[in-house]
Structures are given as C-alpha cells and as structure tokens.
Amino acid sequence: MALFGRRNVLVAMLLFAAVAPTFLNAYYLFVANTILIYVLLAIGLNILVGYAGQLAFANAAMFGIGAYGTGLLQVHFGWPFWLAFPLGALIATMVGLAISLPALRLSGLYLALSTLAFAQFTQWVFLNWEPVTFGAGGFKTPPISFAPLPISKTLGLYYLSLILVMVLFALAQNLVRSRIGRAFVAVRDGEIAAESLGVDLLRYKALAFGISGFYAGIAGGLYSAMLNFVSPEGFDLFQMVIHKAMIIVGGLGSIVGSVLGAGTLVFVLEALRKVKGVQEIAFGAILVGFILFMPGGIIGYLKEKVRGWEEPLHRARASRRPPVAATSESSEVRP
Amino acid sequence: MELLVYLLLSGLTTGSLYALIALGIVVVNKATAVINFAHGELFMFSGFVAWMLHVQMGVPYLPSLLAAVAFGFLLGAATDLIAFRPLKNANIISLVLATIGIAFMLRGTARVIWGGKGDYLPFPPITSPEPIMIGGIMVIPQQLAVLAGSIVIMVAFAAFFRLTRAGKMMQATADNAKAATLAGIRIDRIYMLSFGTGAAIAGAAAALMAPLTLLYPDMGFSFFIKGFAAAVLGGLTSLPGAVLGGISIGIIESLAGGYLHSSFIEVSAFIVIMFVLVVRPTGLLGSTRFRRV
Numbered sequence: 242m243a244l245f246g247r248r249n250v251l252v253a254m255l256l257f258a259a260v261a262p263t264f265l266n267a268y269y270l271f272v273a274n275t276i277l278i279y280v281l282l283a284i285g286l287n288i289l290v291g292y293a294g295q296l297a298f299a300n301a302a303m304f305g306i307g308a309y310g311t312g313l314l315q316v317h318f319g320w321p322f323w324l325a326f327p328l329g330a331l332i333a334t335m336v337g338l339a340i341s342l343p344a345l346r347l348s349g350l351y352l353a354l355s356t357l358a359f360a361q362f363t364q365w366v367f368l369n370w371e372p373v374t375f376g377a378g379g380f381k382t383p384p385i386s387f388a389p390l391p392i393s394k395t396l397g398l399y400y401l402s403l404i405l406v407m408v409l410f411a412l413a414q415n416l417v418r419s420r421i422g423r424a425f426v427a428v429r430d431g432e433i434a435a436e437s438l439g440v441d442l443l444r445y446k447a448l449a450f451g452i453s454g455f456y457a458g459i460a461g462g463l464y465s466a467m468l469n470f471v472s473p474e475g476f477d478l479f480q481m482v483i484h485k486a487m488i489i490v491g492g493l494g495s496i497v498g499s500v501l502g503a504g505t506l507v508f509v510l511e512a513l514r515k516v517k518g519v520q521e522i523a524f525g526a527i528l529v530g531f532i533l534f535m536p537g538g539i540i541g542y543l544k545e546k547v548r549g550w551e552e553p554l555h556r557a558r559a560s561r562r563p564p565v566a567a568t569s570e571s572s573e574v575r576p
Numbered sequence: 577m578e579l580l581v582y583l584l585l586s587g588l589t590t591g592s593l594y595a596l597i598a599l600g601i602v603v604v605n606k607a608t609a610v611i612n613f614a615h616g617e618l619f620m621f622s623g624f625v626a627w628m629l630h631v632q633m634g635v636p637y638l639p640s641l642l643a644a645v646a647f648g649f650l651l652g653a654a655t656d657l658i659a660f661r662p663l664k665n666a667n668i669i670s671l672v673l674a675t676i677g678i679a680f681m682l683r684g685t686a687r688v689i690w691g692g693k694g695d696y697l698p699f700p701p702i703t704s705p706e707p708i709m710i711g712g713i714m715v716i717p718q719q720l721a722v723l724a725g726s727i728v729i730m731v732a733f734a735a736f737f738r739l740t741r742a743g744k745m746m747q748a749t750a751d752n753a754k755a756a757t758l759a760g761i762r763i764d765r766i767y768m769l770s771f772g773t774g775a776a777i778a779g780a781a782a783a784l785m786a787p788l789t790l791l792y793p794d795m796g797f798s799f800f801i802k803g804f805a806a807a808v809l810g811g812l813t814s815l816p817g818a819v820l821g822g823i824s825i826g827i828i829e830s831l832a833g834g835y836l837h838s839s840f841i842e843v844s845a846f847i848v849i850m851f852v853l854v855v856r857p858t859g860l861l862g863s864t865r866f867r868r869v
Contacts, residue, residue, distance in 0.1 A: 296669050343854050349668045350611050351853055354804060358849040361801060365846070369839045478797060482680055485673055493669070518793075521684030528677030532670045533662055 246549020247497065254500075258403055262396055270399060274467055276507045277402040278460045283487040283499035284413050285456025290485075291493035292417055293449035294429025296349065297356040299340055300484045302363035303454045305476030307333040307461020309367065309374060312382040312471040317373070322385040322466060329465075330458035337454020341447040348432070360481060367473035379472025382465050402463050409456060413496045416452070425449055426494075479521065483510065486528050492538030501539045582714060583834040584827060589719040589788070591826020592726035596781035597803025598810065598818035599733060600774035606750040606813050607770035610671050614655055614679035616800025618775040621682050622648040623782030623791050624690050627699055641783040648779025649772040651682075656771035661764060679796065686793040699786035718788055725784045730819060733777060737815070746770055750813075798842070802829075805845040808852050811859030820860060 243249075261273055286300045310329030314320045320328075343355050367374050374380075387397035416422050424445045427435035436442055465471045483506065491502020509527070513520045531538060543550040597619060604612045612618075626644035629635040635643070659674035690697065707714045737743040748756040749766040757763055806825045810817025825845055833841040852859060 290669065294669070296672060343850070347853055347857065350672065351857060353672055354611070354808070355850055355853045358801065358805075358846040362843060362846040362850070365839075365843045369843075479680070482676060485676070489673060516688070518684040518687030521680045521687065523684075525677040525680030525682075525684060529659060529674050529681070532666075532674045532677065533658075536666070536670065 243547070243549030245547055247543075249549070251497065255407070262399055267395070270395060271467075272507065272511055274395075274399050274402055274463075275511075276504050277399070277406050278463050278467070279483075279487060279503040279507050280406050280500050281409060281456050281460040281463075282484050283491060283503040284410065284496055285453040285460070286484050287488045287491070287493065287496065287499040288413060288417065288425070288456070289449045289453035291488055291495065291499075292422060292429065293425040293446065295344055295446060295449060296353045297340070297344070297450070297453075298353055298481055299337075299356040299360050299363075300453065300457050301476045301478070301480035302360040303333045303337055303457035304461045304464070304480065304484075305363060305367060305473070306336055307458030308465040308471050308476070309461075310458070311462035312380065312465040313373065315383050316380060322383075326459075326462040326466070329462045330455055333458025333461060334451050334455040337457075338447055338451045341450035344446050344450060345443055360478070364473055364477060367476070374473075377473060379470060379474075382469050382471060384469060385466050398463065398466055402467075405459060405463070409459065410496065410500065413456075417496060421445070421448065479517075479524075482521075482524050482528065486524050486531075488538075489528060489531050490538055492540030495538070495540040498538050498540030505539070578714075579834060583830045585715065586719060587827035587830030588823060589722050589826070590830065591806075591823035592723055593781050593785050593822075594799075594802045594806045594825050595819040595822025596726055596729060596777050596784075597799055598806035598822045599730070599815060600777040600781075601800075601803055601807045602810070602812060602815055602818040603746075603777070604770050604774040605807070606815075607746060608660065608767050610660065610668070611675075611804070612652075612655060612660075612771065612774065613672060613675040613800070614659070614682065615774065615778060615803065616796035616798070617679040617682040617686075618648055618651050618655070618796075619778035619782045619799055619803075620791070620793065620796035621651060621686055622775070622779030623786050623795075624686055624697075626779075626783040627697055627786060627791055628690075631697075631699065641780065644779040644783040645776045646779075648782075649776040652775025652778075653768050653772040655775070656768040660767060660771065683793055683796060690791075690793065697791040699791060701787045722784050722788055726781070729777065729780050729784075733773075734815075736773075742769060746773075801849070802845045805849045805852075807859075808849055809859055811861040814859070814861040817859060817861035 258273070258277075262270055265273060282300065282304060285303075289295050289297055289300075307329050310332040311322070311325045312329075314325035314328055315322060318325075340356060340359055344352050347355055368377050370376075385394060385398070387394065390397060392400075417425070424435070424440045427438060427440050428442060428445055428449075432442060435445075464475075487502040487506050488499055489502070490505055491500070492498030506524075506527070509523060510520065513523055535542065537544070540550075597615065600619075601611060601615055604610070604615070622644040625647045626640045629643055630637055630640040655675065655678050659678050660671065663671050663674055701718050707716050709715070737746065745756070745761050745766055746769060748759065748761060749763050749770075753763050756766070802825055803822070806821035807818050808821070809824055810819070810821030825848060828848065829841050829844050832844045
C-alpha cells in the first residue's frame with residue numbers, strides 16, 4: 242500500500258479531525274465544523290447526481306428544510322434538540338421522496354428546472370409563511386446542551402458532527418458498492434437499459450432522492466444548532482451552487498471526492514467571505530473551470546497520478562475478478 | 577371591473593417582457609436542445625449596461641437600448657464559446673452546470689461593479705411618469721411604451737427568423753442539425769448565433785424593462801424563472817408559444833397579486849412550472865420532442 246494511498250490519507254484526515262479541537266482556536270473550530278456539515282451535504286448530493294445521475298437542484302432546499310424543521314420543532318413545541326434533530330432530518334427525507342415523484346416523469350433539463358422551481362418555492366415559503374417561519378428575519382434556536390457530558394456546546398457539536406460524518410461516510414461507501422449503488426449507476430448510464438436489467442426505476446430514483454434528502458436534513462439540523470440561528474438567506478441559489486461546485490471539484494460519482502471537494506471549497510468560501518460578489522465570481526469560475534479542464538475533479542486527478550488511489554474494483558489483483566462478481570450479483574436483481 | 581382591466585393591462589405589460597425572455601430561451605433551446613441557465617443573468621447584465629450608458633454617461637435612451645442589444649449578443653456568443661461548444665458532446669449535467677457557472681460569474685461581476693446586495697438602481701422613465709386616463713381606466717404611459725417596444729421587437733425577430741438567410745439557417749439547424757450540416761451550414765456558427773440572438777432579445781427586454789422597475793444584481797434569476805415558466809407553458813420549442821406563454825404568465829401573476837396577495841406574484845411562476853412539467857410537459861403548443869437524443 243502506497244504511503245499516500247487513499248486509506249492512509251483518509252485515516253490521517255480522520256486523526257487530524259479528531260484531535261483538531263485541542264489546538265484550533267474558536268474560529269478555525271467553526272470552520273472545521275462547517276466543513277463536516279458540508280461533507281454531509283456533498284456526499285448526499287453526489288449520491289443523487291454523481292451516482293444516480295438525477296440533476297436535481299433541491300439540495301439547498303432540503304438543507305433548509307432540515308434546518309427549519311429542527312429549529313422550528315424546538316421553538317414552537319419546545320421539543321429538545323435530540324428529538325427535533327432526527328425529526329427534522331426525517332421531514333427532509335420525506336420531502337426528498339415527494340419530489341422524486343416528478344423525477345419519474347422528467348429527466349435531464351426538465352428535472353433540473355422543476356426542482357429549481359421547487360427550491361425557489363421552498364425559499365418563498367420560508368420568507369412568506371411568517372407565523373411559522375418568522376419570515377425574512379429568521380429566528381434564533383434555543384441553545385443545545387450536552388448535559389450529562391462535561392463538554393461545551395461547540396465541542397460537543399463538533400464531535401457529534403464528526404461521528405455523524407464517519408457513520409454516514411461509511412454508510413455511503415458501502416451503499417454505492419452494494420446492489421443499490423450499482424442500480425443507481427445503471428439508472429444514470431441508461432434508464433432503458435437499467436429497466437431491462439430489472440432495475441425498478443421508480444424505487445431507485447425515489448431512494449436516491451430520499452437518501453440525499455436525509456443527508457441534507459442531517460446537515461441542516463447540525464447547521465441550525467451550530468449557528469443557533471436560521472434564516473432563509475442561507476438556503477438560496479448560491480447555497481445550491483456551493484453544493485454543486487463541491488461535487489464537481491471533488492469528482493462526480495465518488496464519496497471520497499465529495500469529502501475532498503467540500504473541504505477545499507469551504508476554505509475558498511471562508512477566504513472570500515468579505516465580498517459576496519467575489520464569492521460568486523469565484524464559485525462560477527471554479528464550476529466552469531473544473532467542468533472544462535478537469536471534468537474528473539480532484540479525485541480523477543488523484544486516481545490517475547497518485548499510487549494507492551485507484552478504485553478498488555480496478556486494481557489489478559489475481560485473487561479478485563470484479564467483472565464476474567458484478568455480473569453474478571446483478572443477475573440477482575429482481576425483475 | 578376597473579381593477580380587473582388595470583390588472584389585465586399591467587399583466588399584459590410584464591407578460592410581454594416575459595415573452596421576450598421566453599423567446600430567447602426558446603431560440604436557444606430549438607437550436608441546441610439545451611437551456612441556457614445564464615439567460616437571466618445575460619438579461620440582468622445587459623440591463624446594467626444600458627443603465628450605465630444612459631444614467632451614468634448620459635447617452636440617449638435609444639442608443640443605450642441598442643448598445644444593450646449588442647452587448648447581450650456578445651455575451652450570448654461568449655456563453656456559447658465557453659459553456660456550450662466545448663461541451664457539446666458532454667453529458668447534460670456538465671452543460672447545465674457550466675451555464676450556471678457563467679450565470680454566477682456575471683452576477684458576481686454585476687454586484688462588484690454596480691453595488692452590493694440590496695442596491696436597487698433606478699432608471700429614469702422615458703415617458704412622463706404621470707398616469708393618464710383612457711376611457712376611465714388609469715394607464716401608466718411607460719407601460720404602453722414597454723408594450724409597444726415589445727411588439728416591435730417581436731415583429732423584428734419574426735422577420736429576422738423568417739426572412740433572412742441567417743434566420744432560415746437557424747430554422748434548418750433546429751429542424752435537423754445533421755441535414756443542415758450536409759447542406760453546408762456551419763452549425764457551430766448557428767449555435768453561436770442562436771445563443772447570441774437569444775441574449776440580444778434579452779438585452780432589449782432588459783433595456784425596455786429598466787424604466788418600469790429597478791435594477792438589482794439578483795433580478796436575473798427571478799426573470800429567468802418567469803421566462804422559463806412562459807417558455808414551458810408555450811411548449812419550449814414554439815416561438816408563438818413563448819409569446820402566448822409569456823403573456824399568460826404575466827396575467828396570471830397580475831391577477832394572483834391583485835386578488836389574492838402581493839406575495840403570490842413571486843410564486844405563481846414556480847407553481848405553473850411544476851404543474852405544467854408534471855401534467856403536460858409539451859406545453860400548449862410544443863412538439864413532442866422533449867429530450868436530448
């Protein structure tokens with residue numbers, strides 16, 4: 242195994258993340274927590290766009306629904322965070338499943354635009370349903386506490402995010418290598434071909450939307466807790482472009498790539514925080530630049546140039562014959 | 577009754593602007609089977625150019641409008657060169673995201689040059705701002721000017737599309753790109769011309785609209801969504817459909833705003849898009865082709 246191979250780098254990153262709070266100041270801890278949240282968003286979106294090939298623009302809206310759900314359940318019903326958080330994520334999942342319904346009739350551009358319209362509609366609801374969402378000004382969420390544990394809120398939330406990232410990263414890695422993941426890729430590469438192989442389009446598209454909604458909902462709940470404040474502005478189109486840029490920069494169709502893309506772009510975002518116009522120019526340019534000149538993203542570069550980053554299935558190894566294994570399993574897919 | 581007539585008239589005015597934006601979207605979509613997501617930003621940016629010329633530099637209105645048209649054309653052609661031509665054979669995800677990248681670059685540039693978030697730039701009216709009464713109905717002359725201007729632009733575009741050689745080549749390419757290539761049409765140029773023409777119409781619409789409302793860097797997307805709603809309602813491949821769709825969206829909005837609540841002005845376009853795409857993706861006048869093959 243190469244020294245800078247995928248596994249060593251990931252383990253190093255994880256170790257760094259685990260000990261980081263001991264030496265980072267409050268601002269960098271905030272940035273680190275932001276990265277963890279964006280990693281979740283990028284993984285969820287990459288499953289939907291990179292693996293299942295559904296060009297949807299509702300991710301920022303799901304993120305918002307997760308944040309609003311978690312925050313509003315605490316504010317209106319006085320529920321504790323630990324109950325509101327999973328429920329907020331569940332609501333985002335449900336909405337994700339619901340918007341998969343048009344996805345069954347639409348593809349490509351039409352799906353993109355109908356989900357874009359949905360995202361704007363969500364934004365409109367956040368802004369105008371004032372009795373519930375408190376309108377354009379947003380609202381404060383009650384501070385959460387990790388009461389029995391002797392740690393501060395910032396630290397507790399950081400480790401909660403880290404644990405969730407680890408669990409959901411592992412889940413995603415396993416998911417995309419499972420029968421479900423292969424079905425997603427089959428749908429992406431050709432719907433008719435996938436159907437003729439017995440992939441149930443309805444079920445797998447809905448599943449992809451639901452999973453990305455779940456990841457975005459979890460991220461939204463953490464985000465609302467981190468900022469203690471939720472407002473519609475955070476879930477606008479620019480947010481959507483940030484998510485899209487993350488998976489393009491990291492590499493479409495790669496979970497590890499999502500992590501790298503999210504990490505890289507949060508730094509860009511923070512470095513340019515002062516001027517919104519410059520942020521927009523930078524993200525637009527990054528998006529266009531990567532699509533034109535580096536369509537595989539960072540992960541594509543690493544796979545090609547650095548030893549130990551090749552995809553496991555492509556590694557030449559006598560003991561494993563991936564094509565055969567893949568065929569025998571895909572024949573198990575029910576008609 | 578008077579309220580109804582007033583709402584219909586103002587709906588018709590804004591609707592004619594949406595129709596112009598929708599025309600641009602349809603021209604590009606007919607030729608290339610993609611949607612230029614930067615269309616709204618091309619519209620916004622051309623509007624700011626007209627504002628800069630007219631308000632900051634004191635150029636008369638009509639030359640400013642023509643400059644916005646020319647500038648729109650150049651921006652559209654540049655969008656083609658950067659985000660369409662190199663990606664023609666790439667998948668639809670790359671194409672869409674590349675035009676979105678262009679959109680955000682333009683939006684950020686406008687914000688940096690012409691002001692921050694929430695900066696609304698007024699554009700002086702080209703006619704007297706006093707409302708006049710025609711048959712007991714209050715009419716703002718600016719609205720009539722916008723309506724007349726839109727009709728002129730639509731007629732000019734129809735003439736260009738039907739009568740000129742370039743327009744006929746665009747029609748041929750839209751009909752069948754392979755056959756057009758065989759007939760000696762350089763379709764890459766036609767694609768560029770389509771992007772340019774679409775954006776030029778958007779530029780004209782922006783310069784027409786500016787005196788009626790205010791300019792702000794975020795306006796592009798909201799007009800794009802409305803223009804797209806109009807195009808979808810009309811069927812995305814039909815030019816008369818785009819005009820019909822635009823006027824319908826304008827009137828729907830205006831009535832929703834007048835009879836329900838002003839916040840419904842913003843949202844009715846989204847509802848129309850979601851409804852039409854789910855119920856009848858080919859729109860009112862569209863052909864059945866709705867997938868890039």
